[in-house]
Amino acid sequence: MKAGIVTFPGSNCDDDAYYALTHLAGFQGERHWHKSTPDFSDCDLVILPGGFSYGDYLRCGAMAAVSPIMESVKAFAGKGGLVLGICNGFQILCEAGLLPGALARNSGLTFSCQDVVLKVESNQGPWTNELTAGQTLTIPIAHGDGRYVIPEAEVERMRSRGEILLTYQNNPNGSVGDIAGVCNAQKNVFGLMPHPERATDLRSRDGMKIWRSVVNFLEKRRRS
Amino acid sequence: MKARVHIFYKDGVFDPQGNTVSQALQRQGFSRVASVRMGKVIDVEMNTTSTEEAKRDVQKMCDTLLVNPVIESYQIELINQGKG
Numbered sequence: 001m002k003a004g005i006v007t008f009p010g011s012n013c014d015d016d017a018y019y020a021l022t023h024l025a026g027f028q029g030e031r032h033w034h035k036s037t038p039d040f041s042d043c044d045l046v047i048l049p050g051g052f053s054y055g056d057y058l059r060c061g062a063m064a065a066v067s068p069i070m071e072s073v074k075a076f077a078g079k080g081g082l083v084l085g086i087c088n089g090f091q092i093l094c095e096a097g098l099l100p101g102a103l104a105r106n107s108g109l110t111f112s113c114q115d116v117v118l119k120v121e122s123n124q125g126p127w128t129n130e131l132t133a134g135q136t137l138t139i140p141i142a143h144g145d146g147r148y149v150i151p152e153a154e155v156e157r158m159r160s161r162g163e164i165l166l167t168y169q170n171n172p173n174g175s176v177g178d179i180a181g182v183c184n185a186q187k188n189v190f191g192l193m194p195h196p197e198r199a200t201d202l203r204s205r206d207g208m209k210i211w212r213s214v215v216n217f218l219e220k221r222r223r224s
Numbered sequence: 225m226k227a228r229v230h231i232f233y234k235d236g237v238f239d240p241q242g243n244t245v246s247q248a249l250q251r252q253g254f255s256r257v258a259s260v261r262m263g264k265v266i267d268v269e270m271n272t273t274s275t276e277e278a279k280r281d282v283q284k285m286c287d288t289l290l291v292n293p294v295i296e297s298y299q300i301e302l303i304n305q306g307k308g
Contacts, residue, residue: 102294
């Protein structure tokens, strides 16, 4: 299995993602600079990592969303390829229109850097199938702009369609519906503010449950 | 021609910076402060003297990059530099 990991100027979790995927989750990793336009069709997963791409200029993720490599990411996602955005990667996916909603400044003004308890809202699809709905995970967050915003009516629609995958037990940023991670209608694009690549060995290994879900999904898809 | 774009969080989207500044002003005795909203201003110098062209281009810039319509609203102000 092959994972493409994108680096934008200001990405700082790309090494962590590479480490988790290649050393722990069993992927072959392939790094890509944002100015390239690779053909991701031989990849099983593309990751937009955390960080502060373009120094968060204009809005978090706004500049990265119009980087050349995003055309490759959109083409890959359009063919059903798995795309994961972590933290800044989540912001980029929203800015690029690959996920609904937007991430605004935390309601409490502080940069929030802590372990948080997440509740699995849905275990349908590629990202959480190794988990059960209602199960909790402990995974760290580290962000100043993680308040998920979308009209209330959309929250209900997304919930009913299983597009809300993770919620916070104690909302750290004012996100509507306590939302921590959402996927698109096709479920192949997933964005979350918490860092599963950082919950793989030290205080918590719960991030591995998400990586194992992805591996499980890809292996099943390959066999079918 | 200069285009000045004023961008704010939409009504209904909580503005934590504005809220904090508002509270600080009230604490300092400015009791008539009802609320504060903070936004940003972007000046775009345009190589055109046509108001129509400038407006059309900047509108498109706002729709494609400068503004996120999910959380932000904006106003475009066109400044004719001949008049300062």
